[in-house]
Each structure stands twice: as C-alpha cells, then as structure tokens.
Amino acid sequence: MKFTVFYFSATGNSMHVAKSIAGKLPECSLVSIAGLHDEEKIIVETEGVGFVFPTHYFGLPPLIREFITKINLDQTTYSFAVVTSGSSQHLSSALTQAAGLFKQKGLALNAGFHIDMISSYLPLSALPPEKKIQAKLAKADEKIQQITSAILTQQSMIESEHFWRLFAAINQYWRNHLLPQSHQKFYATDACVSCGSCEKICPVSNIRLEHHKPHWQNHCQECLACLHACPAQSIEFGSRTAGKRRYRHPRIAAADIIAAKEPAQR
Numbered sequence: 059m060k061f062t063v064f065y066f067s068a069t070g071n072s073m074h075v076a077k078s079i080a081g082k083l084p085e086c087s088l089v090s091i092a093g094l095h096d097e098e099k100i101i102v103e104t105e106g107v108g109f110v111f112p113t114h115y116f117g118l119p120p121l122i123r124e125f126i127t128k129i130n131l132d133q134t135t136y137s138f139a140v141v142t143s144g145s146s147q148h149l150s151s152a153l154t155q156a157a158g159l160f161k162q163k164g165l166a167l168n169a170g171f172h173i174d175m176i177s178s179y180l181p182l183s184a185l186p187p188e189k190k191i192q193a194k195l196a197k198a199d200e201k202i203q204q205i206t207s208a209i210l211t212q213q214s215m216i217e218s219e220h221f222w223r224l225f226a227a228i229n230q231y232w233r234n235h236l237l238p239q240s241h242q243k244f245y246a247t248d249a250c251v252s253c254g255s256c257e258k259i260c261p262v263s264n265i266r267l268e269h270h271k272p273h274w275q276n277h278c279q280e281c282l283a284c285l286h287a288c289p290a291q292s293i294e295f296g297s298r299t300a301g302k303r304r305y306r307h308p309r310i311a312a313a314d315i316i317a318a319k320e321p322a323q324r
Contacts, residue, residue: 059136059212061086061106064094064129066121066261068112068281069178070310071142073318075202076110079140082206090318091125092261101130106137108209109156112178113143114280117151117229120237121261121279126159136212138169140205142198144177151226154219170216171205173198178282178305181298185305195308241274244284249292256284256293258316287312 061083065076080088087104091111094100111122131137137160141152153170160167175198176191177183185191208215219225241264246256252270257263264275265284272284272293285293286304294300306312 059084059106060104061108062089062102062104063087063108063110064089064091064125065110066091066112066119066125067110067310067315067318068261068279068283069286069305070307070315071175071178072110072112072140073310073314074307075140075142075173075175075198076108078199078202079108079110079206079209083209091121092319093321094125095121095262095319098128099130100125100128101132102134105133105135106209106212107131107134108138108140110140110142111152112281113141113145113150113152115229115232116149116225117233118155119279119281120233123155123159126156127162131163131165134165136168137165138171138209139167140171140173142173142175144175144179144183148218148220149225150219151222151224151229152219153216154222155226155229157216167216168212168214169208171201171208172217173201173205176305176307178286180282180285180302180304181296184302237278237280238276240280241276241278243296244272244274244278245294246272246288247292247294249290250288251290251292253289255287255289255312255316258319259283259287259312261319263319283315287315 063080065072067073080086139156157167256272257265264278265272
C-alpha cells in the first residue's frame with residue numbers, strides 16, 4: 059500500500075514523528091501542510107493517508123481542521139492520525155474531532171494515536187529540565203515505533219480521549235473567542251535584530267517586518283513557531299513567556315521548518 063503522510067509542525071515535534079513514520083512505510087510521500095496552505099483543492103491519490111499534528115488548546119489546530127475539511131480522500135482505504143502534545147491523551151479532544159470531520163465527509167478515521175512529547179506552549183508552563191526532555195523524547199521514540207508497526211499492519215484502533223467533550227468545548231471557545239485576538243499579545247523586545255526568522259517560519263505567513271520589527275496580522279494560529287525560532291529570543295507572547303527557555307526538537311532545525319513552507323516540499 060502506498061501512503062501519503064501530511065504533517066504540521068511549529069517546533070519540530072510533529073515533523074520528527076512524521077519523518078520517522080514515513081521513513082518506515084513503503085512508497086510513502088511526506089507532505090507539509092504549511093506548504094499547501096494556499097491550495098483550494100487537494101486530492102490524495104494513495105490508498106493510505108496519515109496526518110501528524112500537535113494539539114492546540116486541547117483539540118485540533120484550526121489549520122488542521124481546515125485542511126481535513128477541504129482534502130479529497132475518495133481514493134483512500136486506510137487513514138490514521140497521530141497527535142503530539144505535552145500532556146496525557148486524556149487531556150485532548152483532537153482525535154475525536156478529527157474522526158468527526160472524517161464522518162462528515164462520509165469516511166472513517168481508521169486509527170488514531172497520541173504521543174506525549176514536550177509542550178512548547180510557554181504561557182502555560184516552562185520547559186522541564188534537559189534530562190527530563192531527553193527521557194521524554196526517548197520514550198516518545200518508542201511510541202513512534204509502536205505506532206509504525208500498527209500502521210504497517212493496518213490496525214483499526216483509536217486511542218481513547220475520556221474527557222473529550224470538555225476539551226472540545228474549551229478548544230471551540232479558544233478558536234472562536236480567544237484566537238482572533240491572539241496576534242495582539244505578540245511583541246518583539248529591543249533585542250530584536252530584524253533577521254526575519256519569525257516572518258519566514260510562520261506557517262500561515264501572518265508576520266510582516268515593518269520598520270525592521272515584526273508585526274502580526276490577524277490570522278494567527280498561536281502555534282508559537284515565531285517565538286521559539288527567534289535567535290535573539292526577543293519575541294514574547296503576553297506576560298508569561300519572558301525569561302523562559304525556548305524549544306525545538308533536537309533532531310529538527312529551524313531551517314527544516316522554514317523549508318517545509320515551500321511548495322517544492324510537496
């Protein structure tokens with residue numbers, strides 16, 4: 059069976075997972091969702107398809123919701139989703155939401171998995187010590203192997219999300235009421251060197267350099283890719299990110315995430 063694996067990644071967790079899985083699947087194409095953001099019609103021509111993405115506010119990132127809604131999967135016979143997050147699978151509604159979108163298309167999501175990795179949402183919590191990061195990522199790699207084995211044998215299983223109704227409601231409230239104003243919380247300190255890394259890495263091209271400073275437009279995903287990619291650590295989000303260490307998966311470079319936006323990466 060040929061596969062296409064689509065992924066969205068802001069700090070490298072989901073990119074690492076997608077690359078790891080795709081590397082073990084026969085005849086698999088790896089495609090960045092950020093590189094397809096402006097496409098209105100996307101048709102999958104492989105029998106197998108996968109989606110790898112992070113949890114945003116306990117549910118689906120808006121970019122993933124939009125992507126699943128518009129993609130044509132009529133030729134697909136096996137589908138899976140892998141959700142990366144910094145917490146337990148029970149603190150999520152992402153798989154349930156994804157399965158619901160599939161159902162609306164008259165399809166079924168065959169398999170769904172959670173991988174506990176490193177949370178990059180600094181407004182909520184700081185990064186753990188480096189030793190804990192390494193241990194957590196090593197455990198995540200073990201889970202990736204288990205997931206890959208399940209996909210290779212085309213298992214049908216979706217990991218449970220016990221409190222999905224609560225977290226789906228939280229995700230919807232964030233999406234409808236908080237996210238539209240999130241761009242107003244971003245700012246760059248005087249440490250900014252006008253390098254443009256933030257503008258380059260934003261998955262939806264929401265940042266513009268004006269008068270040598272980044273300015274955020276009004277279609278932010280709140281993925282914090284810009285905050286973590288800034289080499290001067292000059293970007294802050296609200297009042298709870300100052301002084302906190304930044305994160306990127308150790309096997310993924312900022313240049314990899316930036317390159318994933320290019321149409322040539324399809």
